[in-house]
Every structure is written in structure tokens, then in C-alpha cells.
Amino acid sequence: MRILKYLGQLGILWGVYLAGRWLTEALALPVPANVVGVVLLFTLLCLGLVKLASVAETADFLLRHLVFFFIPIAVGLMDWGGVFYQYGLVLLAAVVVSSVLPFFAVGFLTLFLHRRGA
Amino acid sequence: MDNPLLLASFIALTVATYLACRRLYLTVNHPLLNVVALSAGIIIAVLAACDLPYTVYAPARDVMTTLLGPATVGLAVPLYRHRALLRSHGLAILASVGLGAFLAMLSAGLIASLGGLPREVVVSILPKGVSIPFAVEISRIYEGIPALSAAFVVATGTLGSLLGGWLLSRVGIGHPVARGLALGTVSHAQGTATALMEGEQQGAMAGLAMILAGIFTAGFAPLVVRLLGLL
Numbered sequence: 001m002r003i004l005k006y007l008g009q010l011g012i013l014w015g016v017y018l019a020g021r022w023l024t025e026a027l028a029l030p031v032p033a034n035v036v037g038v039v040l041l042f043t044l045l046c047l048g049l050v051k052l053a054s055v056a057e058t059a060d061f062l063l064r065h066l067v068f069f070f071i072p073i074a075v076g077l078m079d080w081g082g083v084f085y086q087y088g089l090v091l092l093a094a095v096v097v098s099s100v101l102p103f104f105a106v107g108f109l110t111l112f113l114h115r116r117g118a
Numbered sequence: 119m120d121n122p123l124l125l126a127s128f129i130a131l132t133v134a135t136y137l138a139c140r141r142l143y144l145t146v147n148h149p150l151l152n153v154v155a156l157s158a159g160i161i162i163a164v165l166a167a168c169d170l171p172y173t174v175y176a177p178a179r180d181v182m183t184t185l186l187g188p189a190t191v192g193l194a195v196p197l198y199r200h201r202a203l204l205r206s207h208g209l210a211i212l213a214s215v216g217l218g219a220f221l222a223m224l225s226a227g228l229i230a231s232l233g234g235l236p237r238e239v240v241v242s243i244l245p246k247g248v249s250i251p252f253a254v255e256i257s258r259i260y261e262g263i264p265a266l267s268a269a270f271v272v273a274t275g276t277l278g279s280l281l282g283g284w285l286l287s288r289v290g291i292g293h294p295v296a297r298g299l300a301l302g303t304v305s306h307a308q309g310t311a312t313a314l315m316e317g318e319q320q321g322a323m324a325g326l327a328m329i330l331a332g333i334f335t336a337g338f339a340p341l342v343v344r345l346l347g348l349l
Binding site: 020037040045066069079087090099105107108109 | 135155178182198199207210215217218221223226233247249254259264277281296304305307
């Protein structure tokens, strides 16, 4: 009977995702449906309309294996290897700078706000 | 194209590769060993050796990513579990993660477009700091290339988890809340894994930051795309 429970939980997650997709389309929101879905489920949990226990196990399982879903997408890189040959240096600079800069920004802003008691 | 045997073998190949790489990662546990990059590399090598193009593999991808939407929505669960942290450090979390997500996107986009990259590559690099499901969808909205975005995400995550802790220590950021937020905002799940190794509070903060960074990045994307003149 455990499997039925997991499937039921999956049904809820799926339902919220579909609701997020519907909302995104209906309101023509310029954000991804899965982001809307996360916000929606968080709101439902906070309002108590969805209980943590009615999604927790399946959500935890899927999140533990979330990286699995990225693999078939990343395989698509096989068609784009040339981009890295052609623009490697610019890409490297963009990735490094845009990682280091926010590291300091987030770190120092948090420290600053923390000292002021936020 | 619609050969069920081929479809099944691609799925079997992907699942087996994932499980093997995951086991390796769990035993070795090194930030340079990335399950997505290693698995994708192996599968690409197999496809190339068999002379098969990505279009043949694509139907299997569509089957396997069916659950990605509901799985991503599940991120609300850890967010909800840590709602007490959100309440106690609300302003610091929202302001820092928001600023970090915005800076990451803007600086990546600026360098990429000044460096003369084609529009679809510039758009693909914008969401490089967020978890792949968000990055792929944001990239898609602006007609980027999802696979490229996934690659930039993995590159950023690897860089952040390798250098992040050291960088923060170099400039004297030792506070666990600040370290966790920085690691999660910049390098998503990979940074969160590193933060978890530092401590529980760092890990919780990083997990929270990673999800919020995804939401912020999605929200800021229209603005950044307009600022960069990519519309």
C-alpha cells in the first residue's frame, strides 16, 4: 500500500505543477511554470491547505534524485561543443567573474545586515 | 525515431550510468566529481561511438524528464521546513540573495555580450547560477539553448564549490549564515552540498538561498534581458 501513498503524493505535486503552468499561461507571466509551482506549493503549505505529510516522502525522493533529470538535458551539449572552442575564453571570464562578484556581495551584505540586527 | 527498443535502451543506459556515477560520487565525494557532467559525458561518448545524433536520443529525454516539473515543485518542501530561518533572518536572506542573483546574471550577461557571443549563447548564460530546472526554463523563455545553460550551471556549481569556501575565508567572511547564503546563491545545489559539509546551519541557509535564487533569477530575468538590449 506504500506505493499508493507515494503515487498519491506524486499526484499532488503534479497537480500543483499543472496549476502553476495553467496560472503562468493564463496570466502570461514571464517566469517559468516550475518557479510558480514552487511558490504555489509553499503558499499552500503555509496556509495549511496541503499538509507536509501529504507530499514529503515523494518530494524527498524526487529531490534526492533531482540530478538524474538533468543528465538527458546535458547530453544535448553534444551538438554545441563548437561554442566552447570558439568562445571558450569569454565564457570562462563570464562564469568566473559572475561567480566571484556575487560571492562577495552576498557575504558582505549578509554580514552588514546581520550586525544591524536584521 | 519511434523505435521502442531504442527508446528503452537509451533509458536503460541513462539510468545505469546515473546509478553508477552516483555510487562513485557517494564513495569519493569530491567537488570535482560531478554526477551530471560525468554521466552526460559517458552517454555522449556512447552515442558518438555508435554514430548516433542527439535527435535520436531526444525522445528518450522527453520520456525521462516527464517528472522534472513535479520534482522541481517539491523544492517547496525544504523551503517550508526552513521557514523558521526565513522568519528569523528574513531581510538578510531576501536582500542578499536578491542582490547576489541580480549581480550574477548582469555580470555574466555583460561579459558575454561585450565578448561578442551570439544572442542565444548570452541568454543561455544568464541563469547559470541557479538550479538546472529553473535555468533550463528561463533559458527557454528567452530562446536560449537549454543544454548550454545546463553546462554553464554545472561549471558555475563546480567553480563555486571548489573555490567558494576559500574565497569567503580570504576576505574574512566566517559567519555561518553569510557563508551558507553565498554558497547557495552562487553555486546552487553543488554549493549547498559544500555548505552542508561545513555545517548544518550553512547547509540549511544554502538550500534556502538556492531555491530563492531560482525564484529571484526568474523574476529579474525580464529586467536584465531588457538592460542588455537582448529583447
